[in-house]
Amino acid sequence: MYKQLILGISIATMFAFTAQSGELRFDGFPDLDSHLDKVIPVFEANNKDSKVSYQMNNHGDHHKRLTTNLATGAGAGDIVAVDIEYIGSFINSGGFENLSAPQYGAEQFKDLFVSYAWSQGKGTDGNQYGIPIDIGPGVMYYRRDSLAAVDANIDEVIKDWDSYIEYGRQLKKKNIHLIADAFDVANIIIRTTVKEGEGLYFDQNGNSLIRSPRFVNAFKLAKTIRDEGLDAQIGSWSNEWYDAFKDGSVATQLSGAWLLGHLQNWMAPDTAGLWGVSNLPDGIYGSWGGSFLAIPKQSKNKQEAWEFIKFLTTNKQTQIAALTNIGAFPVLTQTYSDPIFEQPLEFLGGQKGRLLFAHVAQRVPAVAPMKGDLIAADVVLNGALREVLNDGKDIESALKDAERMIKRRVK
Numbered sequence: 001m002y003k004q005l006i007l008g009i010s011i012a013t014m015f016a017f018t019a020q021s022g023e024l025r026f027d028g029f030p031d032l033d034s035h036l037d038k039v040i041p042v043f044e045a046n047n048k049d050s051k052v053s054y055q056m057n058n059h060g061d062h063h064k065r066l067t068t069n070l071a072t073g074a075g076a077g078d079i080v081a082v083d084i085e086y087i088g089s090f091i092n093s094g095g096f097e098n099l100s101a102p103q104y105g106a107e108q109f110k111d112l113f114v115s116y117a118w119s120q121g122k123g124t125d126g127n128q129y130g131i132p133i134d135i136g137p138g139v140m141y142y143r144r145d146s147l148a149a150v151d152a153n154i155d156e157v158i159k160d161w162d163s164y165i166e167y168g169r170q171l172k173k174k175n176i177h178l179i180a181d182a183f184d185v186a187n188i189i190i191r192t193t194v195k196e197g198e199g200l201y202f203d204q205n206g207n208s209l210i211r212s213p214r215f216v217n218a219f220k221l222a223k224t225i226r227d228e229g230l231d232a233q234i235g236s237w238s239n240e241w242y243d244a245f246k247d248g249s250v251a252t253q254l255s256g257a258w259l260l261g262h263l264q265n266w267m268a269p270d271t272a273g274l275w276g277v278s279n280l281p282d283g284i285y286g287s288w289g290g291s292f293l294a295i296p297k298q299s300k301n302k303q304e305a306w307e308f309i310k311f312l313t314t315n316k317q318t319q320i321a322a323l324t325n326i327g328a329f330p331v332l333t334q335t336y337s338d339p340i341f342e343q344p345l346e347f348l349g350g351q352k353g354r355l356l357f358a359h360v361a362q363r364v365p366a367v368a369p370m371k372g373d374l375i376a377a378d379v380v381l382n383g384a385l386r387e388v389l390n391d392g393k394d395i396e397s398a399l400k401d402a403e404r405m406i407k408r409r410v411k
Contacts, residue, residue, distance in 0.1 A: 024304050026054040027077030029062040032291075035325045039318055043311050050304055059083065069296065070095035076296040078305040082130060084290040085377065087120060088199070088369025091129040097295040097302060100127040104306050109314050117331050119366035121292050129294055131313050134328035136256025136289025137360035138188060140278050141263070144349060146251035149174050154278050161185075161221055164281040168230035171251050177232040180241055180250045182225040186385055188254045189218035191367075192286030199368045201376035201406070208403050210380055219388055219395045226389045242267050254280060256288035257357040261327025264347040272347045277356060285363040291328075329357055336362075372410040379406050 026036065033056045040052045055077060057065060063086050069076035070090065082090055090096065099106035106128040110118055114135055121130035140158065147154060150170040157167045168178030179185065193214055194200060203209055225231050232250055234240045244250040245268040253259065264272065280286065293312065295305045312318055319330040320338055330336070336358040344350040370376075384402035387393040 024050065024052045024079065024301055024308055025077040026052060026079045026081070026308070027062065027066065028054060028056055028081035029059045029083075030056055031326045032056070032081055035322050035328065038325050039312070039321060042318075043308060047307070050307075052308060066090070069298075073298050076298055078295065078299040078301045079308060080294055080296060081133070082292045082294055084120065084136075084287070084292070086374060087130050087292050088373040089371055089375075090294070091121070091123045091369060092371035095297055096129040097297055097299070098123075098127045099129060099131065099295070099306070103303070106131065109310075112314055112333065113331050114333060114361050114364070116287065116364045116366040117290060120290070120369050122369070124368075124371075130292030131294070131309055132331040133291050133293050133313050134258075134322060135331050135361055136258050136287055137329060137357045137364065138192065138280050138284075138286040138288040139255065139257055139356065139360060140280055141253045141255060141259060142276050142278060143248055143251050144274055144276050145248060146171060146174075146176050149176065154276065158278055158281040160282045165221075165224060165228075165230065167251075168225065169228070172228075172230060176248070177244070177250045178225065178230040179252050179254070180232050180234040180244055181236065182222040182231040182233075182389055183381070183385060184236075184254045185225060186218040186222035187381060188280060188286055188288065189221065189284070190215060190380070191288065192280070192284040194365060194367050196365055199370040199373065201373055201380065202370045204368070206370070206372075208376075208406060210376065210384075210403050210406070211399050215380070215399055216395060219385060219399070222385065223388055223395065246271060248274070254288070256290075257329045257353075257360075258289055258327055260345070260347065260353065265327075273349045275348055276351055277348055277353045279356070279360065285360055285365070287364050287367070290331075323354075329361070333362065372406065375409045376406050379409070 033054055036054050043052060044050060063083065066076060066080055066082070070093070097104070113132060117132035117135050121128055121132055123129050142154060150167070152167055152170065156163055158164060171178055190200060198204065198209065201209055209215070226233070232244060234244055234250070245253070245263060260277070263275065293309045295302055295309070299305055313331065316332060316335055319332045319335050320340060322328040323330055323340065341354040341358055342352060343354070345353045379402045383405070384398040388395055388398050
């Protein structure tokens with residue numbers, strides 16, 4: 001979820017962390033390397049005996065390899081990056097250091113972080129295993145020219161899901177699609193309106209939630225959009241998806257704040273000024289993306305790894321550097337008062353979008369990660385939801401079958 005912007009960081013402005021002698025390896029996925037290229041020299045300059053290297057794989061391969069490394073107890077880096085989609089499964093399967101232990105003392109930093117992201121790094125035993133490094137506040141990007149085409153007001157559009165769909169009906173008359181894929185509407189509803197302390201797919205006792213009203217409503221809304229021909233039926237991260245952003249054939253995109261970096265840097269750079277960003281429809285707050293750092297138990301340089309994690313996550317200047325280097329939104333709440341958040345963003349027509357991102361970030365409810373999250377997400381989103389949208393399967397049957405499959409696979 002990252003694209004590179006360039007920022008030189010003055011060593012004098014950085015907090016000097018003292019690490020013991022050691023060779024550290026960081027395992028992650030692009031575009032974290034673009035950020036590390038900028039900040040590793042700063043860390044090493046303040047920690048003369050420490051050397052840091054990194055090993056990057058594409059997003060999917062990185063997590064597959066990490067699964068094998070943790071299962072075999074060998075091959076993982078001293079520090080590993082983990083996407084939010086995987087963090088619950090990895091934490092609760094073991095293999096990571098308990099960072100709440102006295103030699104680390106992670107709890108002392110708890111109040112520095114966005115609360116929901118900190119909670120997502122906990123295990124079911126209440127201890128901290130993953131430290132958040134960036135987050136994805138959920139927002140809606142919208143085309144200003146599409147609004148003008150039907151004389152609509154963005155506040156009215158996002159008032160609730162009915163008004164959002166009605167906006168789509170008006171756009172259809174102008175041959176403009178409301179959204180690229182109805183899938184994203186269901187996805188964001190599933191990620192939000194979660195009861196405090198519950199998981200996305202399971203309750204605190206590990207019982208399935210996928211036949212609850214949250215899932216039924218999410219599927220119904222997505223199906224309405226698909227049945228009425230309001231979405232373009234274009235999947236994310238395809239050439240058609242990029243083209244839709246460029247030519248204005250799609251009016252909105254529900255996503256994380258991180259999409260801004262992609263849009264302005266390589267997806268649709270020539271559309272600067274045509275975009276705006278708003279809260280999600282229906283007054284909901286949710287997270288769409290985010291990453292964590294963890295120390296595998298197999299690491300031979302655990303204390304040095306902890307110092308580097310603190311440097312990347314609890315240091316205000318390093319967090320702001322990540323925002324400017326690769327568009328990674330900070331988890332450190334003290335950064336939100338920095339003048340950089342007041343800067344008008346040219347790509348968004350001069351809107352101060354980062355203030356909205358910060359507003360959303362501090363209102364997202366905590367969602368407890370569960371061991372079976374990865375399996376459930378695959379079954380529900382890539383299975384049941386696709387069957388409903390693409391094959392016309394009945395919603396109740398799709399969710400019932402998905403629940404049965406999840407129970408079997410999680411066991």
